[in-house]
Structure formats: structure tokens, C-alpha cells
Amino acid sequence: MKIRIGFVSNSSSSSFCIRKDKITAKQLDDLMSHSDHPNCGEDDIWSIYEEGNYIHCSVFLDNFDLVEYAIEELDIKEEDIKRCFS
DSSP, X not given: OOOOOXXXXXXXXXXXXXXXXXSOHHHHHHHHTGGXXXXXXXXXXXXXXXXXXXXXXXXXXXXSOHHHIIIIXXXXXXXXXXXXXX
8 A cells, every 4th residue: 555645745737839820919908917807816826828829828737717717708819729738
């Protein structure tokens, strides 16, 4: 039998990117200011940065579903979001 001693985390990390030419300036602004959303807590804020033709979004704790927010509230097409998991 194995015994694990120490900190065990059940948190996850996830990320996705969106081509800049697939979203409007308003959608980008709303995405960048997602932390103002009432359902986004202080620990739920995503790291979002622009690189080349893409917007990269990543988080270690994904309690605030930024993908769902992007699709349902910002009307970004799901097929324009490339999901990556680590």
C-alpha cells in the first residue's frame, strides 16, 4: 500500500487561444475585462495576452468558465476557440 504525505491539489489548469481576426474589438475588450463579471472571483482571473495573431488565455484554477463566457455572453464562435489543456 502506498501512502501519500503532503499537499494534494484537485485544481486544474486550462488554456485556449483565439485568432484576433475572428473577434471584434468590443469582444476583445470584454474578454480582457472579464474580471469585472459578477461571477468572476478574485481567484478566478485568467491571464490574457496578445501574441502575434492570437489572444492567449490561461488559468490554473478554472472556476470562472471563460470559454462559456466567451461563447454565451460575448458571442464568440466556439469553432474559433482552440482549447489546450495542461
